[in-house]
Amino acid sequence: KPVPITAPHNSEKSRFLKKIIELCNKNDINLIYMHGPIWEKVGTLSSSHFHSINSYLHDLNISLISSPVMIESEDLYNTFDHVLPIMKHKYTRRYFELLSPVLE
Numbered sequence: 001k002p003v004p005i006t007a008p009h010n011s012e013k014s015r016f017l018k019k020i021i022e023l024c025n026k027n028d029i030n031l032i033y034m035h036g037p038i039w040e041k042v043g044t045l046s047s048s049h050f051h052s053i054n055s056y057l058h059d060l061n062i063s064l065i066s067s068p069v070m071i072e073s074e075d076l077y078n079t080f081d082h083v084l085p086i087m088k089h090k091y092t093r094r095y096f097e098l099l100s101p102v103l104e
Contacts, residue, residue, distance in 0.1 A: 022047050033057050033064050034069065034098065035050055035069065036071075037083055039071045042069075050068055056064050069094050
């Protein structure tokens with residue numbers, strides 16, 4: 001039975017994220033956050049987790065693609081966040097479609 005992902009922003013992860021933000025700002029890098037990929041059954045159970053992360057990132061002024069990329073069950077590989085190698089093109093395309101409108 002899938003379980004939701006744990007809370008996103010413990011102090012260690014927050015510190016690490018803030019360092020990434022500083023690095024991107026210093027080097028004029030367009031930082032965009034996306035969720036996933038994650039197995040659709042886990043992702044569906046994790047909507048409050050995604051909402052929490054989205055709110056946190058919004059407060060930090062990070063560009064965000066708020067909808068997670070969900071792996072369909074038939075495309076799942078060996079863990080809840082791995083796509084079958086032969087299906088990677090399908091999910092790469094999804095990322096491209098979501099990211100391309102916000103790229104500079």
